[in-house]
Amino acid sequence: MTGFDELRLTGVGRRFGTADALADLDLTIQRGEFIALLGPSGCGKSTALNCLAGLLPLTAGSIWQDDQRIDTLPPEKRGFGMVFQNYALFPHLTVRDNIAFGLRMRRLPKDEVRRRTEAAIEMVRLVEHASKLPGQLSGGQQQRVAIARATVLEPSLVLMDEPLSNLDAKLRLEMRTEIRRLHQSLGLTTVYVTHDQEEALSMADRLVVMRLGRVQQIGTPEQVHTKPATWHVADFMGYRNLLPVTAGRVDGETIVVPLGGTTVEGVAQLPPQADGVAQTGALATGDQVVAAVRPEDVRLGNDDVAGLRGRVEVIEYQGRELAAEVVLSDGVRLHTRTDRKVEPGEHVSVSITPGRLLVYPSGGSAELPAAELATAGLAV
Numbered sequence: 001m002t003g004f005d006e007l008r009l010t011g012v013g014r015r016f017g018t019a020d021a022l023a024d025l026d027l028t029i030q031r032g033e034f035i036a037l038l039g040p041s042g043c044g045k046s047t048a049l050n051c052l053a054g055l056l057p058l059t060a061g062s063i064w065q066d067d068q069r070i071d072t073l074p075p076e077k078r079g080f081g082m083v084f085q086n087y088a089l090f091p092h093l094t095v096r097d098n099i100a101f102g103l104r105m106r107r108l109p110k111d112e113v114r115r116r117t118e119a120a121i122e123m124v125r126l127v128e129h130a131s132k133l134p135g136q137l138s139g140g141q142q143q144r145v146a147i148a149r150a151t152v153l154e155p156s157l158v159l160m161d162e163p164l165s166n167l168d169a170k171l172r173l174e175m176r177t178e179i180r181r182l183h184q185s186l187g188l189t190t191v192y193v194t195h196d197q198e199e200a201l202s203m204a205d206r207l208v209v210m211r212l213g214r215v216q217q218i219g220t221p222e223q224v225h226t227k228p229a230t231w232h233v234a235d236f237m238g239y240r241n242l243l244p245v246t247a248g249r250v251d252g253e254t255i256v257v258p259l260g261g262t263t264v265e266g267v268a269q270l271p272p273q274a275d276g277v278a279q280t281g282a283l284a285t286g287d288q289v290v291a292a293v294r295p296e297d298v299r300l301g302n303d304d305v306a307g308l309r310g311r312v313e314v315i316e317y318q319g320r321e322l323a324a325e326v327v328l329s330d331g332v333r334l335h336t337r338t339d340r341k342v343e344p345g346e347h348v349s350v351s352i353t354p355g356r357l358l359v360y361p362s363g364g365s366a367e368l369p370a371a372e373l374a375t376a377g378l379a380v
């Protein structure tokens with residue numbers, strides 16, 4: 001199967017018994033895009049990838065490659081390349097033979113097999129390891145063989161399921177760059193599954209953030225990072241302070257919420273859209289809401305802009321600055337950052353960067369994770 005201009009998933013779902021592992025997935029992938037499927041364990045990322053690959057039949061919806069329906073085709077007819085977490089290399093074949101395997105299966109002329117294999121070995125920088133067996137290589141080198149084996153076939157789409165999760169932190173960083181470089185230089189279209197938000201943000205053109213089998217948000221790294229669509233996405237994108245509160249005065253986008261015995265201004269976030277239609281019922285005074293802010297946007301010791309005061313409880317060294325957990329006068333705990341030297345027990349002023357406190361409909365505060373309720377100083 002040759003390249004495509006666009007790959008469309010419409011209403012894709014996969015049910016196991018009575019449970020929806022994946023539901024209502026609508027996604028159009030443009031040729032050349034790098035898409036990351038991101039979400040916590042069990043949210044349906046691998047299910048979505050396996051449905052795309054043809055390893056799992058759909059129980060709802062369809063998949064289209066331009067105007068050809070492909071969800072009825074077996075995996076080998078889709079012509080997609082796959083890279084898995086556990087490399088899945090042939091242990092008894094050398095690096096070179098692992099990479100050449102697919103080309104030989106296609107019965108391509110011998111010199112073409114040789115030429116393409118050597119080019120792929122060079123591309124993943126394994127020239128001096130080409131005659132070794134996988135067992136003689138490091139994890140990162142083995143994963144590079146797996147990537148070369150998948151891409152040497154020039155697939156129209158490469159699917160990667162947590163390919164870096166068995167590697168140590170330093171190697172993961174290096175391989176991120178390597179995979180992105182290969183994606184660009186080979187002009188690949190890539191769908192990449194990960195639960196690591198930093199990995200997804202740094203590699204992908206667009207992120208699909210999932211929860212409980214459903215898409216929560218599709219957007220560029222910047223959109224998802226700065227404007228999470230729901231507090232669940234915010235939670236996943238590092239907004240560690242999630243505070244269930246009752247909305248005060250609402251004035252357009254500005255919404256006042258109680259915090260630390262006083263009030264602070266937040267930015268109201270519209271409810272998520274369903275089927276492209278804005279839901280009714282924007283936020284109103286008295287609503288149960290979740291105020292979300294990143295630790296990086298809660299600073300200690302600056303001017304007392306928001307009028308918040310608290311006591312430092314826990315300090316963690318984080319290189320250029322300190323992470324401090326501060327308890328406000330109403331008992332709410334905030335994760336903060338500071339470049340000032342502070343001590344546990346010290347009384348400090350706390351300011352929130354204007355515009356960075358996002359206020360979401362709670363969707364029923366019973367949904368708030370217990371850990372976050374505890375963080376907010378509320379018993380569960």
Ligand SMILES: Nc1ncnc2c1ncn2[C@@H]1O[C@H](COP(=O)(O)OP(=O)(O)OP(=O)(O)O)[C@@H](O)[C@H]1O
Nearest residue numbers: 016020021039040041042043044045046047048195
């Ligand atoms: N073969 C199966 N039979 C029954 N349930 C399944 C099967 N495969 C997946 N599930 C369930 O479907 C849901 C989604 O699983 P999936 O593996 O897609 O999640 P994931 O986001 O990839 O998680 P992880 O990051 O842990 O791999 C989970 O609740 C899982 O238990």
